[in-house]
Amino acid sequence: MEEKNLEKPGSDDSKEMGVDDILLSLIGDGDPAALSRFYKNKSRFIYSLVLNIVRNDTDAEEITEDVFLKIWQNARSFDRSRGVAMAWVATIARRLAIDRTRSKYYKDRGREVDIESHNADNSENVMVGDNADTTTAGIEAREIKEALDQIGDTHRELIRLSYFEGYSHSMIAEKLKTPLGTVKTRIREAVVQLRGILDVKV
Amino acid sequence: MDHKEAYDLIESYAFGTLEAELYPAIQNHLDSGCDECISRLREASELSLRLAQSIPMVDPPARIETRIMDKIRNDRQRIKSPGPLKIQLPYWAAAAAAVLIVALGSGYVALSFQNIKLERRLVETSDVTALLNSPGMQFVDLQGVDPNPQAFGKVVIDPDKGAAVVYMYKLPQTPEGMEYQLWVMHEGKPTSAGVFTVTADGNAMLALNELDDMGDIGSFLVTIEPAGGQTSPTGMMYLTGPNVFHSDN
Numbered sequence: 001m002e003e004k005n006l007e008k009p010g011s012d013d014s015k016e017m018g019v020d021d022i023l024l025s026l027i028g029d030g031d032p033a034a035l036s037r038f039y040k041n042k043s044r045f046i047y048s049l050v051l052n053i054v055r056n057d058t059d060a061e062e063i064t065e066d067v068f069l070k071i072w073q074n075a076r077s078f079d080r081s082r083g084v085a086m087a088w089v090a091t092i093a094r095r096l097a098i099d100r101t102r103s104k105y106y107k108d109r110g111r112e113v114d115i116e117s118h119n120a121d122n123s124e125n126v127m128v129g130d131n132a133d134t135t136t137a138g139i140e141a142r143e144i145k146e147a148l149d150q151i152g153d154t155h156r157e158l159i160r161l162s163y164f165e166g167y168s169h170s171m172i173a174e175k176l177k178t179p180l181g182t183v184k185t186r187i188r189e190a191v192v193q194l195r196g197i198l199d200v201k202v
Numbered sequence: 203m204d205h206k207e208a209y210d211l212i213e214s215y216a217f218g219t220l221e222a223e224l225y226p227a228i229q230n231h232l233d234s235g236c237d238e239c240i241s242r243l244r245e246a247s248e249l250s251l252r253l254a255q256s257i258p259m260v261d262p263p264a265r266i267e268t269r270i271m272d273k274i275r276n277d278r279q280r281i282k283s284p285g286p287l288k289i290q291l292p293y294w295a296a297a298a299a300a301v302l303i304v305a306l307g308s309g310y311v312a313l314s315f316q317n318i319k320l321e322r323r324l325v326e327t328s329d330v331t332a333l334l335n336s337p338g339m340q341f342v343d344l345q346g347v348d349p350n351p352q353a354f355g356k357v358v359i360d361p362d363k364g365a366a367v368v369y370m371y372k373l374p375q376t377p378e379g380m381e382y383q384l385w386v387m388h389e390g391k392p393t394s395a396g397v398f399t400v401t402a403d404g405n406a407m408l409a410l411n412e413l414d415d416m417g418d419i420g421s422f423l424v425t426i427e428p429a430g431g432q433t434s435p436t437g438m439m440y441l442t443g444p445n446v447f448h449s450d451n
């Protein structure tokens with residue numbers, strides 16, 4: 001029996017199975033119709049997430065395709081005790097997109113690594129906020145900006161680099177000339193604070 | 203990688219910013235079942251997802267889906283259930299109005315299947331979207347029994363609506379005069395949920411509606427029986443499913 005697919009009595013992550021969980025399970029069984037449904041539900045979010053990082057339509061298309069092929073291959077390894085399905089999928093998408101921005105291919109195409117310059121406008125959108133924007137993303141962006149305003153300059157900068165710019169810990173340590181251990185500790189603190197302020201319950 | 207090392211890198215892992223070569227080590231550590239790291243992963247990845255809600259949404263070009271579906275169609279290794287399931291449910295329409303009484307301890311409890319409605323139609327996964335979109339959705343796996351371990355199934359259940367969809371795959375063809383029968387187990391007592399045959403591929407899909415007392419259902423069972431079905435299982439077992447609504451005993 002696959003224990004992980006069962007509700008576990010007494011476990012504190014006893015969130016009910018959602019549509020995403022079921023579709024991932026069916027995908028794990030090799031059901032193309034389930035993948036098609038999952039694509040229809042999630043592709044807009046995934047594509048936007050990826051495009052936001054790679055800033056190029058062609059790359060965003062390729063990576064979105066890769067994300068869904070990875071989901072197809074790895075749906076069986078999804079473990080809902082480690083977070084909701086979409087968090088798992090978003091991690092896959094971010095990882096593939098960020099890997100692309102670090103790749104030789106990317107540098108060769110001259111679009112590189114100055115992740116900061118091509119993403120700056122992106123994080124600025126969130127950091128600055130646009131009060132006229134009443135889309136869901138716009139409202140979320142304002143809430144997140146307000147939360148970021150509350151966590152202090154040091155922590156905010158670390159979230160900017162580690163989340164919005166896609167820097168690894170060691171890249172951040174190098175950039176800020178700060179010991180790696182300090183970077184790790186402060187990012188952790190920033191995550192805890194932000195979660196508290198945003199009352200994250202996905 | 204030891205716990206301390208992994209623990210420090212969980213945010214990077216969740217944000218997708220880890221150096222590529224470090225992913226397998228973190229993965230291994232998480233797979234070892236470290237609760238502290240898993241809990242930190244949940245926190246970071248949920249925050250990551252929340253932050254992602256702020257990005258502007260852009261529609262992807264339609265050709266991406268075409269390319270993905272073309273690629274996986276060629277993935278014969280992974281596809282266990284080819285295409286839409288063509289369902290034959292010759293006896294299901296007649297199976298309505300079965301009121302089944304299950305002996306339970308000192309008294310009798312009615313397990314209400316009196317209005318099982320089964321539809322005879324082509325079914326695709328997308329047909330059960332409404333069911334899949336229900337918030338209280340749960341599901342269980344059905345496993346093949348020797349000598350047919352290749353068979354498997356999945357039951358998608360909406361306890362609130364009293365509806366379920368049962369998917370079954372890779373069952374052998376039934377011999378002349380025999381059919382499969384689906385049973386719902388409650389406290390170890392089987393209740394018939396109807397008979398069915400399978401497609402040429404060995405697949406079947408049953409839609410069950412108006413099932414009351416879903417919360418009392420323990421597990422599922424598929425046996426082979428004389429055509430038309432029996433009042434309790436007599437034949438060989440083909441599929442079993444675990445307790446879906448956990449009872450503590």
Ligand SMILES: [Zn+2]
Pocket residue numbers: 204205206208209231236237238239240
């Ligand atoms: Zn650990």
